[in-house]
Amino acid sequence: MEQKKGLVIKSTGSLYLLRIEGEGEVFAKIGGRLRVKNIRNTNPVAVGDIVLTEKREDYALIIRVLARKNYIIRKATNLSKENHILAANIDQALLLITLKHPATSTLFIDRFLTSAEAYRIPVILIFNKIDLLSQEETQELENLMEIYRKIGYSCYATSAQSQTGVHFIKELLKNKVSVVAGLSGVGKSTLINAIDSRWSLKTGEISAAHQSGKHTTTFAEMFELNSGGYIIDTPGVRGFGLVDISKSELGHYFKEIFLFSQQCKYNNCYHVHEPNCAVREAVAIGKISQSRYENYLKLFLDEDTKHR
Ligand code: GDP
Numbered sequence: 001m002e003q004k005k006g007l008v009i010k011s012t013g014s015l016y017l018l019r020i021e022g023e024g025e026v027f028a029k030i031g032g033r034l035r036v037k038n039i040r041n042t043n044p045v046a047v048g049d050i051v052l053t054e055k056r057e058d059y060a061l062i063i064r065v066l067a068r069k070n071y072i073i074r075k076a077t078n079l080s081k082e083n084h085i086l087a088a089n090i091d092q093a094l095l096l097i098t099l100k101h102p103a104t105s106t107l108f109i110d111r112f113l114t115s116a117e118a119y120r121i122p123v124i125l126i127f128n129k130i131d132l133l134s135q136e137e138t139q140e141l142e143n144l145m146e147i148y149r150k151i152g153y154s155c156y157a158t159s160a161q162s163q164t165g166v167h168f169i170k171e172l173l174k175n176k177v178s179v180v181a182g183l184s185g186v187g188k189s190t191l192i193n194a195i196d197s198r199w200s201l202k203t204g205e206i207s208a209a210h211q212s213g214k215h216t217t218t219f220a221e222m223f224e225l226n227s228g229g230y231i232i233d234t235p236g237v238r239g240f241g242l243v244d245i246s247k248s249e250l251g252h253y254f255k256e257i258f259l260f261s262q263q264c265k266y267n268n269c270y271h272v273h274e275p276n277c278a279v280r281e282a283v284a285i286g287k288i289s290q291s292r293y294e295n296y297l298k299l300f301l302d303e304d305t306k307h308r
């Protein structure tokens with residue numbers, strides 16, 4: 001039987017919406033064998049998955065999920081070993097940051113970057129609401145962008161409200177699968193809406209459904225941009241949740257710390273108080289930023305970061 005590839009653009013738990021080349025949007029169900037093979041995951045198929053399908057009477061049957069290049073998971077519950085896959089095959093995450101209204105802490109930024117590195121998802125930093133900044137605060141912003149650019153992260157400054165810099169973001173999103181993350185109120189909806197006005201219809205739909213109290217569960221969904229590309233929109237991915245990172249791994253996910261750690265005397269150096277630590281030496285001479293190192297220590301001492 002002929003098999004066709006599809007992209008999962010919406011998941012409602014038992015029914016899926018696929019985009020199949022040459023056929024457009026098609027509803028799909030999953031085959032029994034696929035369910036049995038995936039007992040560790042509450043959902044064997046996630047938004048962003050590329051799947052193989054066979055045609056049935058009035059739907060498509062998903063028979064296989066192709067290898068994922070990355071995915072974001074959430075533990076179903078604290079105790080269970082089951083995972084819930086929130087989204088798969090993400091090309092990039094755009095992290096929206098505001099210096100004020102609300103203030104995004106560098107700890108929040110660095111925690112997000114750590115998780116994204118662990119998930120192998122490239123991150124682009126977008127500093128929004130620049131219209132609100134004084135001259136002094138603008139200088140502060142420049143310094144912050146310099147810290148992250150030096151590590152290798154692309155940084156953009158925008159004002160979604162006055163549409164400053166928005167066309168650069170539109171270009172970044174083109175033909176990519178992206179996640180837009182950041183604290184509540186930083187301007188995620190405003191920015192996406194400035195790029196594609198159909199977004200406001202979609203968010204309007206969601207809040208109307210919330211008010212009537214119908215949809216208590218929110219399902220993962222991909223939003224197709226007019227200009228090409230998709231934005232994955234699920235509540236869980238906006239903050240990324242916590243990734244299970246151990247103390248010995250943490251330094252791998254701070255790119256610049258990882259680089260300098262190659263020269264530490266001990267190869268199991270935690271860069272806290274060990275002698276001849278190349279990381280602490282780099283901090284002392286300003287090659288690693290103070291705030292990045294302090295946040296590394298905070299995350300290292302965080303009780304969620306396990307000894308393993
Ligand atoms: P979200 O929670 O991240 O989706 O944030 P929203 O897009 O809902 O924006 C929160 C508030 O910030 C709204 O009142 C927006 O009008 C406002 N806002 C968004 N972008 C900007 C901006 O660039 N400058 C200013 N001054 N306000 C903005």
Ligand code: ZN
Pocket residue numbers: 261264265269270271272274276277278279280
């Ligand atoms: Zn060290």
